Amino acid sequence: MNKLIVPLLYLALTLFQQTAFSADKKYQNDVVATVNGKKILQEDISNRLSNFKDVDPDTLDTIKQEIIDQLITDILLEEFIDKQGLVVVPEEIEREIDQIRGTIGGTQSLEQVLTSIGSHMMEFKKSVKHSIALEKYFHDKLDDRMLEKFFEENKNLFNGESVKVSHILVDTRNMKTPEEYAQALEHIKNIKKEIDQGSTFDETARKYSNCPSAFIGGDLGFIQRKSNLAKSFSDTAFALQVDQVGGPVRTEYGYHLIKVTDKKEGSRIQFTSVKEKVRLEVLDAEILKLLDRLRKEAQIVAN
Known part of the structure; x- marks a missing residue:
């Protein structure tokens, strides 16, 4: 639709x-x-x-x-x-x-x-x-x-390229003051430090994340470049290597840490096979x- x-x-x-x-x-x-x-x-x-x-x-x-x-x-x-x-x-x-x-x-x-x-x-x-x-x-x-010009410049939107991601969310939707946002940003930076110092992403997500995915370690499954996720989130995820953690990333929901756990390369496709999607x-x-x-x-x- x-x-x-x-x-x-x-x-x-x-x-x-x-x-x-x-x-x-x-x-x-x-x-x-x-x-x-x-x-x-x-x-x-x-x-x-x-x-x-x-x-x-x-x-x-x-x-x-x-x-x-x-x-x-x-x-x-x-x-x-x-x-x-x-x-x-x-x-x-x-x-x-x-x-x-x-x-x-x-x-x-x-x-x-x-x-x-x-x-x-x-x-x-x-x-x-x-x-x-x-x-x-x-x-x-x-x-x-x-x-066809658009297709050639944006093949990764149509070739099925995807990454498997987990995330940790510090929810800021109910925050109103600059001080609250600053505290939230500091909080997620401290969470990132714990991961950098050896805590597993899975355990840290279960402990801190405000997303319902926390109980499964923040796992969101595979996402494609063209998705319902915020562009800042998707762009960061696709820029990461497997097992790399990125962020904090700001979206309308709050601050995120993002980890890529797997990647699927896009397939070779012809313009004619995806013309209607284009x-x-x-x-x-x-x-x-x-x-x-x-x-x-x-x-x-x-x-």
Whole structure:
């Protein structure tokens, strides 16, 4: 599933639990932001926040900003699609939705998932429409020469090269002050010293790591260059030799020490065998460039 289609759906499925969140109704018509003169109301935000619980204020602020960013993106894309004269018929949207239904695991239906994040099918169909329209817009712009050039410059994204990693995490997500972050950094540096002085990585991870993987010595298994892990984490891991420990590395979760315990070399591959994967990778990159340009050109006012 393309990240563009349902970022809020992905957010809800992977990060948060649901419950009731009550916003004061008298503020529902307040204008949170305008995008090229089009209004985003507090009601638009509250509807999507209404199902998150057990979330600390800082995290809730982050979710709210994600929602606002997505609403801004929706407005910009709708304007762009209209301006370009891109047409998406209902049958195309329904076919895409049928495919998405098949990707949802567990017992929840697509409708239940949408309800759980304060969304609904009409809104979801709009996101799918945007995705299909962008596919059409870029279809003739991503020629084979462009794709093959990207492939030659980024073969390691497609050849299956992987490393087996373990890590130790000092979680900083609930930290607020520079002093707390400094203490966390000093803590993980001291952990690194213990390893350098002879403690095994496995034992040290079990003792100190804040990640659930601690009970198995921090083992995360094999990862590929293209993964859901932070780029700083992946880049460090692939730069290490087997049995080498790297870090501290900072991510949104905190500070990490990383150890590579095994490597699998990538296989020899031909462009034709991974052409569709290359196309999707380039398409995502081009969409991000387009969104960045649309934002820079737009008149966006936050209230």
